[in-house]
Amino acid sequence: MSTPFAKLPRWADYGLIPVVNLVVAFLVAGVVVLLVGENPLDAAGILVKGAFGSGQNIAYTLFYATNFIFTGLAVAVAFHCGLFNIGGEGQAYIAGLGVVVVCLSFDAVLPWWLTFPLAILAAAAMGALWALIPAYLQAKRGSHIVITTIMFNFIAASVMVYLLVDVLKPAGSMAPQTRDFLEGAQLPKLKWMLEALGLSVRSAPLNLSFLLALVMAFLVWVLIWRTRLGYEMRTYGFSPKAARYAGISESRMIIVTMMISGGLAGMMAMNPIMGDQHHMTLDFVAGAGFVGIAVALMGRSHPFGIVPAAILFGALYQGGAELAFEMPNISRDMIVIIQGLVILFAGALEHMFRPAVQTLFASISPRSMGVPAAKGEGA
Amino acid sequence: MAFLDALVQLLDATIRVSVPLLLACLAGLYSERAGIFDIGLEGKMLAGAFAGASAAAVTGSAWIGLLTAILAAVFLGLVHGFASITHRGNQIVSGVAINFVVAGSTIILGQAWFRQGGRTPSLAGPARFEAITLPGAEALREVPVIGLIYSELISGHSILVYVAFLMVPLTWWVLYRTRFGLRLRAVGENPAAVDTAGISVTWLRYRAVILTGVLTGIAGAYLSVAQNAGFVKDMTAGKGYIALAALIFAKWKPVPAMFACLLFGFLDAASIRFQGMAWPVIGKVPVQFINALPFVLTVILLAGFIGKAIPPRAGGVPYVKER
Numbered sequence: 001m002s003t004p005f006a007k008l009p010r011w012a013d014y015g016l017i018p019v020v021n022l023v024v025a026f027l028v029a030g031v032v033v034l035l036v037g038e039n040p041l042d043a044a045g046i047l048v049k050g051a052f053g054s055g056q057n058i059a060y061t062l063f064y065a066t067n068f069i070f071t072g073l074a075v076a077v078a079f080h081c082g083l084f085n086i087g088g089e090g091q092a093y094i095a096g097l098g099v100v101v102v103c104l105s106f107d108a109v110l111p112w113w114l115t116f117p118l119a120i121l122a123a124a125a126m127g128a129l130w131a132l133i134p135a136y137l138q139a140k141r142g143s144h145i146v147i148t149t150i151m152f153n154f155i156a157a158s159v160m161v162y163l164l165v166d167v168l169k170p171a172g173s174m175a176p177q178t179r180d181f182l183e184g185a186q187l188p189k190l191k192w193m194l195e196a197l198g199l200s201v202r203s204a205p206l207n208l209s210f211l212l213a214l215v216m217a218f219l220v221w222v223l224i225w226r227t228r229l230g231y232e233m234r235t236y237g238f239s240p241k242a243a244r245y246a247g248i249s250e251s252r253m254i255i256v257t258m259m260i261s262g263g264l265a266g267m268m269a270m271n272p273i274m275g276d277q278h279h280m281t282l283d284f285v286a287g288a289g290f291v292g293i294a295v296a297l298m299g300r301s302h303p304f305g306i307v308p309a310a311i312l313f314g315a316l317y318q319g320g321a322e323l324a325f326e327m328p329n330i331s332r333d334m335i336v337i338i339q340g341l342v343i344l345f346a347g348a349l350e351h352m353f354r355p356a357v358q359t360l361f362a363s364i365s366p367r368s369m370g371v372p373a374a375k376g377e378g379a
Numbered sequence: 380m381a382f383l384d385a386l387v388q389l390l391d392a393t394i395r396v397s398v399p400l401l402l403a404c405l406a407g408l409y410s411e412r413a414g415i416f417d418i419g420l421e422g423k424m425l426a427g428a429f430a431g432a433s434a435a436a437v438t439g440s441a442w443i444g445l446l447t448a449i450l451a452a453v454f455l456g457l458v459h460g461f462a463s464i465t466h467r468g469n470q471i472v473s474g475v476a477i478n479f480v481v482a483g484s485t486i487i488l489g490q491a492w493f494r495q496g497g498r499t500p501s502l503a504g505p506a507r508f509e510a511i512t513l514p515g516a517e518a519l520r521e522v523p524v525i526g527l528i529y530s531e532l533i534s535g536h537s538i539l540v541y542v543a544f545l546m547v548p549l550t551w552w553v554l555y556r557t558r559f560g561l562r563l564r565a566v567g568e569n570p571a572a573v574d575t576a577g578i579s580v581t582w583l584r585y586r587a588v589i590l591t592g593v594l595t596g597i598a599g600a601y602l603s604v605a606q607n608a609g610f611v612k613d614m615t616a617g618k619g620y621i622a623l624a625a626l627i628f629a630k631w632k633p634v635p636a637m638f639a640c641l642l643f644g645f646l647d648a649a650s651i652r653f654q655g656m657a658w659p660v661i662g663k664v665p666v667q668f669i670n671a672l673p674f675v676l677t678v679i680l681l682a683g684f685i686g687k688a689i690p691p692r693a694g695g696v697p698y699v700k701e702r
Contacts, residue, residue, distance in 0.1 A: 032484060036491040084471055133678075143681030144690065146471050147627060150418065150620055151674040151681075158671035166665060293475060333486040340479025348462035348473030 008354075008361060014300055018346060020353050022298065025341035032337055036329045043323060043330060050322025051315035055199025057322075059191075059206040065307075065314030066206075066271045069213035071292025072310050073220050074265035076301035080224055081257040082237035087134060087149025088265035089289025090156030091127040095266030097160070098122030099273045100168065100178055100280045107185035115185045119274055120212070120267060127266015128259040130156060135258030139251035145258070153289075164282055177281045187275045207275030209267075213310075216264060217303040223260070224303075233257055265289060287336075294339045297347040313339070383524065387531050389645075389652055394536065395606060397644030398543045399424065399598045399615075403622035404629070404636045405550050406594030410456075412554065412631060413587030414567035414693040419459055419474035420595055421619025422481035423452040427599020429485040432499040432610035433492065435506045435603075444506070444604045445539075449596030455481070456592030457585075464584045467697035478619075486612045497612035499603070508537035508605035537605040539597060546594070550633040563587060567691035570698040580698045595619075624677035631691060643673040 008017070030040035051061045071088045078085035085091075102119045110118075134148035164176040173179075187207040194201050224230040236243040236253045244250060272284045291313055298312070299305030313335075320335045345352070403420045410417040430451035435444030455477050462473040489497045516534035519526040554560040562583055566573045570580045602618075603610040625643055629635035650669035 032487065036487060084469075086471070086475065137678070137682045141682045143678075143683070146416075146418070147623070148678055148681055151624065151678050154617060154620065154674045155671045155678075158667040162665050162667040290475070290479070293472070297472070329487075329491045331487060331490065333483040336479050336483030337487065338483075340476045340481075340483060343472060343479060344458075344462065344476035348468035348470075348476055349466055351468065352466050 008358060012357065012361065014302075014305070017350070017354060017357060018298060018300060018305075020357065021345040021350060022342065024353070025338065025345040028341050028345075029334070029338045032334070033330065038327050038329055043327060046323050046326050047316070047319035049319075051319035055194050055201045056204055057318060058199060059194055059201050059204030060321075061311065061314045061318040062190075062210055063204060063206040063271070063276070063314070064317040065311040066210045066213045066275075067268050067288040068291050068295045068310035068313045069217055069307055070268035070271070071265055071288050072295030072299060072306040073216060073292075073303065074261045074263075074268075074289075075292045075296035076299065076303070076306055077220060077224070077233075077264060078257060078261040079296060079301045080230070080237050081233040081253060082240065083138075083254065083257060083261075084146050085131065085149055085258060085261045085265070086146055086293065087131065087152050087262075087289070088268075088292045089285055089287070090149070090153035091130045091262040091265040092268040092285045092289050093153075093156045093160050093283075094130040095123040095127040096269040096273055096280050096284060097163065098124075098126035098266065099269050103181045103185035103274060104178065107182040110184050112184055112186060112188065116187065116208070116274070119185070119270060123266040123269050124263035125266075127269075128263040131258040131262025131265070132255065135255045138258075139254040145254075157283075161282065164280070168280070175281075178279045181274070181278045185274060186278050187270070205276035207271070209271040209275045212267065212270065214307070216267065217307050220264070221303040229256070265292070291339055294342045294346070297350075298342055383527065387527055389648055391532050392648035392652065393641060393645045394532070394540065396647045397640045398540050399602050399606070399618050400622045400625055400640040400644055401543045401637060402546065402594050402598035402601065403619055404625045404640050405546050405633060406591040406598065407623055407626045408550065408554075408631060408633060408636060409563070409587045409594070410591040411626065411694055412567045412691055413563050413584050414570060414691055414696065414698070415459070415463055415584055415588060416470040416695045417459065417474055417588075417591060418471055418620075418623060419455065419477035420591075420622055421615055421617070422474075422478035423455045423592060423595035424599045424602070424619050425478075425485055425613070425615045426455055426481045427452040427596040428603035428614055429481075429489060429499070429599070429610045431596075431600035432502065432603035433489075435502050436493070436500045436609070439504075439506045441502075441506055441508045441604050445508075445597065445600045448600035448604075449593050452596030452599060453589055453592030456588040456595075460585050460588040463697060464581055464588070467699065470695050470697075482613065485610070489610065489612065499610040502604060502608045506604070507608055508539055508601075510535045510537055511541075537601070539601040539605045542597065543601070544637070547633055547637045554633060559586075564691075567693055570693050574698070574700065584698075621673050624673050627690075628677055628680055630689070646672050 033040040033043050050057060052058055071092065074088045074091070075085055099119045099122060102115060102122045106115050106118065130152060134145050134152055137143040137148055138145040168178045169176055170179045187209060189204070190206045190208065190210060191201045191204070194206070224234065232243065232248045233253060235246065236248055236250070240250065243253065268285070268288055273280050277284070295306055295309045295313055299309035316335050316338060320332045323334070324331045403424055407417050407420050427448035431444040431448030434447035435441050438444070459473050459477060462468040463470040486497045489499060493499050511534070513534035516530040520530040554564065562573060562578055566580055566583045573583065574580050602614055607614070621643055622640070625639035626636060628639040646669055650666050654666050
């Protein structure tokens with residue numbers, strides 16, 4: 001990817017520009033709130049209070065954030081390799097199947113700390129499998145991965161509806177969901193963690209998956225910046241041609257990266273299924289796969305950016321629920337708008353404010369830009 | 380004659396469900412042929428459906444509804460163009476963003492304006508495109524076979540259905556027989572060559588995304604003002620993506636696009652009609668499998684097992700003039 005714009009100082013590139021983009025996205029969202037006839041500042045106040053107002057609320061925020069860390073990492077890993085995995089939604093959905101099979105098989109015989117690693121493996125394997133087919137088709141048959149992963153989201157949805165309605169539903173039950181897991185497949189809650197910080201939590205779904213997500217964020221950082229595979233992935237993402245000259249196998253890169261990406265997306269299924277509901281319902285992913293795109297873009301594909309970005313979106317989900325309660329005009333769909341605006345301004349329009357920021361920097365200290373200040377932007 | 384009756388009914392339903400697919404598919408064709416990938420067809424169609432139904436409900440005129448739908452979708456097309464042509468942003472990301480913004484805002488605005496749980500008020504009379512009876516349809520009804528086909532299958536649709544099917548030869552003509560069409564195809568294959576010839580790549584691509592907006596707007600208006608009597612939340616339900624699949628299936632060509640949309644429409648109509656019916660040999664086919672079939676077929680096609688789908692060469696790549 002060529003950067004048509006001159007370099008900014010690192011802190012501006014990784015800190016200032018995302019913040020500017022985010023602020024603009026929220027300003028536009030504020031306009032929507034105005035259109036609905038509510039006060040955007042009041043709305044923002046309720047949202048922040050709803051997300052961070054008490055230990056209980058923080059626990060919920062982190063619970064939602066857990067989903068988004070997994071899916072955000074999934075999208076980011078693919079981004080580093082120059083691939084756009086838009087199929088996190090389907091990969092997480094199918095991975096639910098892996099979790100459920102492990103849980104239903106072992107919940108009566110094994111303790112949770114043995115079911116847990118098995119379920120992680122099963123979830124990652126199913127997610128990776130669902131990403132493998134589009135990856136193989138891109139690597140060997142040249143079909144565009146964006147299109148195939150979109151198609152696979154729909155195929156996954158059909159497969160899962162069929163399985164839940166016709167296969168996994170216990171006999172005699174009406175609701176399309178699996179039976180409830182026994183204790184051997186229920187992850188411990190993290191109430192103690194927040195209580196240790198002096199916060200009071202009544203009951204919140206925050207569970208061990210959150211720590212798993214943080215571990216995964218760290219491992220992704222190690223993978224991308226501290227291993228040979230990560231270096232190859234970044235090389236391929238930066239310039240497939242250079243990677244080919246360096247003897248990096250193109251199809252190996254695409255397939256391995258997509259399987260890691262799919263595996264990360266798949267682990268998201270752990271959080272709602274084993275951590276919270278203790279059964280699998282229809283559409284338990286609920287758009288988290290797509291939120292991952294916004295999270296990865298906002299976090300600039302860096303794990304240390306993704307975790308705060310995921311917490312921000314977790315806060316929007318939790319705060320949004322409170323907001324819908326206080327201002328009935330603003331339902332939770334407001335989050336979908338904000339998510340879209342973040343994707344638009346932090347993703348598609350990420351270069352929009354760059355020339356202005358550059359001009360600003362150039363006028364303050366031309367040398368910090370590394371280019372002569374007089375050189376204009378060639379369009 | 381019971382068989383023929385059933386068949387005509389099935390085909391009639393096929394036409395009705397194919398129309399939004401066809402309009403969206405042709406919309407995507409203009410954009411993608413010009414080198415701008417558009418996965419925001421879904422969002423633009425949804426915005427068109429909402430704007431169309433809202434305007435028709437307020438003004439009581441289906442035509443004003445249609446116009447508003449087109450304006451809304453064109454606006455989003457311009458946003459897509461602004462991001463991906465002017466600012467050279469990632470076209471996929473921009474499309475995803477538009478889909479989300481629309482999915483959320485149609486519900487929020489619908490609830491705030493009409494307070495019916497995200498629906499718009501029910502449309503009736505002139506606020507809706509009614510079915511048109513073609514001349515002679517009643518007179519011919521008694522003629523065996525042909526009469527039935529003419530009066531049931533060909534006659535009795537809303538005007539937008541005929542518009543959609545007329546768009547197919549029109550698109551073909553524009554694409555292959557006009558100077559604009561030649562340049563449009565060229566800009567999707569080799570924008571540098573078009574630029575060298577002194578033609579503005581930017582303006583050509585903007586015209587393409589505007590055309591995409593117009594057609595997705597009509598598709599949306601068809602959904603909410605003609606086929607149904609009002610907007611329901613998420614009423615496009617993945618049709619934009621099926622249209623995208625159809626576009627690939629048709630290898631970015633207008634006439635095959637029509638057949639692809641009719642095929643996918645037929646699958647949809649058949650899955651509703653034969654729901655729960657047991658077939659000889661294979662037994663009962665779960666409806667979910669039929670729903671997934673358009674996507675499975677497209678993946679198989681993309682994999683190169685049925686011919687080869689080669690996208691426009693410059694698709695997805697922002698054009699940067701030499702620096």
